[in-house]
Amino acid sequence: RRLAKHRVVLCLDGDRAGISGAQQIAAQLGTDREVIVISPPWGQDPADLTEAEVIDLLAPAVHAPINAQPRLQLVRG
Numbered sequence: 001r002r003l004a005k006h007r008v009v010l011c012l013d014g015d016r017a018g019i020s021g022a023q024q025i026a027a028q029l030g031t032d033r034e035v036i037v038i039s040p041p042w043g044q045d046p047a048d049l050t051e052a053e054v055i056d057l058l059a060p061a062v063h064a065p066i067n068a069q070p071r072l073q074l075v076r077g
Contacts, residue, residue: 007033010061012046012054014039036061 009029011022014037026035038057040046046054 009033009035010058011035011037012040012049012057013037015043 009025011018011025013019013021019037022035022037026033029035038061040049040053040057049057
């Protein structure tokens with residue numbers, strides 16, 4: 001419910017389970033929201049990343065078009 005107020009939702013987890021979860025979020029939020037999945041490099045688990053690494057991974061999603069970033073994937077529900 002908290003995510004419903006946002007136009008774009010970023011999910012930092014690009015493995016199969018993370019993408020599946022993002023698809024569920026996208027389906028629940030409806031078509032007027034975008035859900036973007038960001039894959040950490042080398043299959044790292046988001047829990048193992050430092051705060052600085054998370055910021056570096058999220059920055060392209062904020063500052064560049066999705067299709068210009070290889071680690072970003074727009075997910076539709």
